[in-house]
Amino acid sequence: xxxxxxxxxxxxxxxxxxxxxxxxxxxxxxxxxxxxxxxxxxxxxxxxxxxxxxxxxxxxxxxxxxxxxxxxxxxxxxxxxxxxxxxxxxxxxxxxxxxxxxxxxxxxxxxxxxxxxxxxxxxxxxxxxxxxxxxxxxxxxxxxxxxxxxxxxxxxxxxxxxxxxxxx
Amino acid sequence: xxxxxxxxxxxxxxxxxxxxxxxxxxxxxxxxxxxxxxxxxxxxxxxxxxxxxxxxxxxxxxxxxxxxxxxxxxxxxxxxxxxxxxxxxxxxxxxxxxxxxxxxxxxxxxxxxxxxxxxxxxxxxxxxxxxxxxxxxxxxxxxxxxxxxxxxxxxxxxxxxxxxxxxxxxxxxxxxxxxxxxxxxxxxxxxxxxxxxxxxxxxxxxxxxxxxxxxxxxxxxxxxxxxxxxxxxxxxxxxxxxxxxxxxxxxxxxxxxxxxxxxxxxxxxxxxxxxxxxxxxxxxxxxxxxxxxxxxxxxxxxxxxxxxxxxxx
Numbered sequence: 001x002x003x004x005x006x007x008x009x010x011x012x013x014x015x016x017x018x019x020x021x022x023x024x025x026x027x028x029x030x031x032x033x034x035x036x037x038x039x040x041x042x043x044x045x046x047x048x049x050x051x052x053x054x055x056x057x058x059x060x061x062x063x064x065x066x067x068x069x070x071x072x073x074x075x076x077x078x079x080x081x082x083x084x085x086x087x088x089x090x091x092x093x094x095x096x097x098x099x100x101x102x103x104x105x106x107x108x109x110x111x112x113x114x115x116x117x118x119x120x121x122x123x124x125x126x127x128x129x130x131x132x133x134x135x136x137x138x139x140x141x142x143x144x145x146x147x148x149x150x151x152x153x154x155x156x157x158x159x160x161x162x163x164x165x166x167x168x
Numbered sequence: 169x170x171x172x173x174x175x176x177x178x179x180x181x182x183x184x185x186x187x188x189x190x191x192x193x194x195x196x197x198x199x200x201x202x203x204x205x206x207x208x209x210x211x212x213x214x215x216x217x218x219x220x221x222x223x224x225x226x227x228x229x230x231x232x233x234x235x236x237x238x239x240x241x242x243x244x245x246x247x248x249x250x251x252x253x254x255x256x257x258x259x260x261x262x263x264x265x266x267x268x269x270x271x272x273x274x275x276x277x278x279x280x281x282x283x284x285x286x287x288x289x290x291x292x293x294x295x296x297x298x299x300x301x302x303x304x305x306x307x308x309x310x311x312x313x314x315x316x317x318x319x320x321x322x323x324x325x326x327x328x329x330x331x332x333x334x335x336x337x338x339x340x341x342x343x344x345x346x347x348x349x350x351x352x353x354x355x356x357x358x359x360x361x362x363x364x365x366x367x368x369x370x371x372x373x374x375x376x377x378x379x380x381x382x383x384x385x386x387x388x389x390x391x392x393x394x395x396x397x398x399x400x401x402x403x404x405x406x407x408x409x410x411x412x413x414x415x416x417x418x419x420x421x422x423x424x425x426x427x428x429x430x431x432x433x434x435x436x437x438x439x440x441x442x443x444x445x446x447x448x449x450x451x452x453x454x455x456x457x458x459x460x461x462x463x464x465x466x467x468x469x470x471x472x473x474x475x476x477x478x479x480x481x
Contacts (some may be wrong), residue, residue: 056476
């Protein structure tokens with residue numbers, strides 16, 4: 001068996017997350033720049049996570065309500081995605097690769113199997129990832145009271161991007 | 169045969185432990201990469217800047233203006249209550265209108281006016297210590313308030329000097345969010361005034377308050393508070409005074425907070441209710457009161473970051 005260290009691992013600690021809720025009445029955006037990721041190249045396996053409290057809103061009261069009333073971030077501090085990348089990529093070769101990542105998404109303590117499309121770009125041993133997908137609040141047991149429907153979308157758009165560097 | 173089984177078992181065991189070791193390594197790598205300490209602030213120990221009557225350790229968010237209206241009805245029972253006053257609802261023992269504004273996320277200033285004594289109050293509140301998940305176990309906020317009695321003097325020499333109309337209140341508050349559902353606060357306070365109810369009533373009145381919140385669900389909380397003042401810093405008063413005790417429900421709807429309470433204090437402001445609660449829970453002196461609080465975001469935020477710029481159409 002190949003020793004673990006021999007397989008190349010890529011890491012990142014500045015993954016950018018954007019979330020976006022849009023209704024006819026209000027657009028709400030929040031961003032985090034401190035997501036972390038680990039890519040085990042040999043296994044084609046990627047794990048990305050972000051601290052919910054690191055998502056910044058323009059209005060701090062809105063941010064407090066997001067953490068307290070919706071995400072319960074004291075109980076569920078992280079959102080995480082773990083999946084395997086297809087097709088097989090030659091990590092030594094520069095290039096653009098459209099990929100499909102099949103795995104699980106954990107938000108609000110609820111795991112959902114997800115297949116997410118994205119793009120991987122390799123240049124000078126740096127692996128860049130970019131993806132956009134939707135999160136249905138109900139799937140993760142995030143309840144939005146009906147009086148807030150006008151202001152908060154039931155489906156939240158999520159964008160993730162960042163660069164992973166080879167470890168060591 | 170047995171040897172073979174043992175061998176296969178050991179092989180499986182080592183294979184599975186090798187696999188889980190790499191998964192563990194990914195987890196420990198993620199942990200070492202993440203900078204979670206930066207994001208372990210314990211927020212919203214209380215939903216509102218007030219608990220029942222007392223202040224909480226929470227402050228206004230930057231540029232947010234809180235418009236508060238509070239009403240205290242009359243005695244539910246006893247001599248002044250019952251059906252003749254519709255259990256106190258005919259009476260307004262005190263009214264309060266106030267504005268609190270967040271200069272920063274930690275510094276709030278405010279102004280208010282009460283019906284009782286036509287009291288104007290000017291307040292300042294600074295959050296000094298923030299509770300953290302790992303580390304700092306509590307919140308500390310300092311509250312100071314000046315009261316100015318604007319009503320006409322009842323007797324010609326009641327306010328011999330203009331300064332006699334002033335009262336000064338200072339209160340450090342210590343709170344802790346024990347779990348997402350339970351928070352508790354302790355608040356010693358000093359009230360300085362020139363008018364007292366008698367010989368045994370000191371001008372520098374020390375009190376000790378306790379308050380708690382029990383969250384019933386995400387939007388509804390049970391709140392309670394008790395202020396120890398009479399046995400603590402004054403005894404054998406001629407006037408009959410009681411320690412304030414209030415309980416209530418707090419409903420938060422995102423921007424609005426409604427607080428529905430029962431308490432024995434007739435008055436709303438700290439400078440009035442701590443020294444002068446004349447009613448008791450025991451003889452029907454309890455009353456209904458409520459607060460309506462509405463938050464407004466004042467001024468356009470200077471946020472230029474398109475990633476976090478929200479829009480209201």
